[in-house]
Amino acid sequence: MYVAVKGGEQAILNSHKLIAEERRGDTAVPELTLAQIKEQMQLAVDRVMTEGSLYDRDLAALAIKQAQGDLMEAIFLLRAYRTTLTRFGESEPIDTAEMAVRRRISAAYKDLPGGQVLGPSYDYTHRLLDFALAAEEGVGAPEAEAAEAGVEEHIPRVTDILNHEGLIEEELAFDDGEGGEAPVADLTREPMSFPAGRDLRLQNLARGDEGFLLALGYSTQRGYGRNHPFAGEIRLGEVAVEFVPEELGFAIELGEITVTECQMINQFAGSAERPPQFTRGYGLSFGHCERKTMAMALVDRALRARELDETVEYPAQDEEFVLYHSDNVEASGFVQHLKLPHYVDFQSELQLIRSLRKRHDEDHREAAE
């Protein structure tokens, strides 16, 4: 129960000013610009766009600056801003097979068509703090090596390669029975309902908190799940976003976005209806968020327990547990609401405890006599 509290206006206004001063920090130090955040903190921007569920680098950079680097606060800001924008519609589904690939690896196959392209990844760094980055004069303009030719134009998916032998389940589009595709759930429009379809789950996981999903994904590997996963393929690059404006009637490209895609391949022994085959988990994010997409793919696979006739025993397989707690804006809101005044509630609890205590003490005195 919340209490309406008066008298805070001046304190609040002063609190705003204090934030502004602390956000700025030492004025002898140059102020942080959005361009600096956008260019030099790209991975923070990518996470904020993915969980904020809005692809706009400038807005994400602004949110990060405003939140003083608190990424969950920045995500909250971006989500709030989204609600002020008009919806023009939905894009055509992006085609990751047509991606302008900048990184592409597979842990399942060594020599695969398209090869292993390491791209810009911290995976191969030594994780030693690099004090060269602390130098006063800065790093200058480091330049990468360029090969003679570019990466191959069309790099086939590992899952499509495996498909030829029929050993991996196919992901097929849902037919609505009338030559079109089934409607797509949108949790920003309709409340979630259970059991949740795969489209709803993936939308939820894509916006879900990376830490939460990482822990759940980890739990599936530590035995709180049945999967023995392989990273079939992870790719990073740009895809075009196409849209059919009502007034035009055909699809046009609006621009390009960077996405990270992860296909996890899992064992499946088979069931009454299905032969033994590999099953899949899918992860997708805006920008470069590999850890997120890998965790997402592990959790996606765990949540498919029901449809694959596996016993639901572990938290990562529990649809309601996962999907209701994955959103860090919601979670943060409810946890942090505890800071709101609960004065009256507390006073009444205090009274109750005092009277219970008094009775308890009296009972003990009597017993002692």
Added chain:
Amino acid sequence: MDAAPESSATQAEGQPDPAQAARRRWMSVLAKARLAELESAWDGLAEKPAYDWLRQPEIGMVMVRARTGGTGGRFNLGQMTVTRCALRLADDAAGVGLGYVQGRSKRHAELAAVFDALLQDAARQAPLEDSVIAPLEAAQAARRAERSRKANATKVNFFTMVRGEND
């Protein structure tokens, strides 16, 4: 990215309409251009056309959709900011110019729409294709190619160790 990616809309109608394909192509180039490039293309126009708004530039968003596993059922990934507008050239020589561009730049949408209107005019199309669209497209292809070459330099060359001398 391919010059004219396949669209389910054209496939459904059978033969892709060449006029439509051309318009798709230049609209894509205009959307992906940088604002500075469009401004200088605009400055480079001998006659700056006058135009009236049908829809003033408006910022909104489009829900980006993807497919499960890349090939399966659709799902909503998240939204993307988009700016759109519609205008008519004052001399009404062509149809409606549409700007539909990623991001929040009203000016970008405006310039994309103006060029879209101009390019629909048969008389102006060929010269504008040469002076505006082709250079923009080439610049985009060059940027993409450079990123790709740098990525390719990180491609692993698995090789077997050769022992002994080759003489």
Added chain:
Amino acid sequence: MALASSLTAPAGGIDAADLKPGLADPVHDAQHIFRGLLTALAHPGRAVTLPGGIEGPLPLDPATAAAALTLLDYDTPLWVDWIADTPPLRAYLKFHCGCPIVARSQDAAFGLVSDPENMPRLALFAQGLDQYPDRSATLLVQLPDLEDGHAVTLTGPGIRESAEIRPAGLPDWFWNDWRLNAAQFPLGVDIFFTCGRTVIGLPRSIQAEA
């Protein structure tokens, strides 16, 4: 609504040759019109004049067009009666509102009636659900006149004692259907009567004696 996302892309674009303009200042004009519509519902029976300068395609009066531009959007399926359902009207709504147009009145969030004598019975529109009474339809009923018909006395929330309206052009069964509609409260439909630039609101909470 699920319906909007299940519609496939249109086969062709729209003919923008005679497209009428929308709101000159979309944000402020829409707020101004919305305020007028809210007032009409808050004071049922009161004739509210909506801002001028809005010209929609035939047969829409300025008030009807204004209400459409303000209330309809990508998420509100619309049912249109056959008289109003013309290519220019569809083009106008597609372009300015982006609303899906549905064939069945039951599937609509809004109904646009330009030929009231032949309009569907009120029960043929969405009535709302017990859990979600707001998922009912709102009707925009354009009338030939708001002052020339038989007197109807309105009572209920928002009206001090009673209010009298004289809408012309409604079918004979209308006020009987309205009685049935009111009996279903909190479910039922809400109506805006429009004529010229004027709108009169009739929310489902109101009783009417014809």
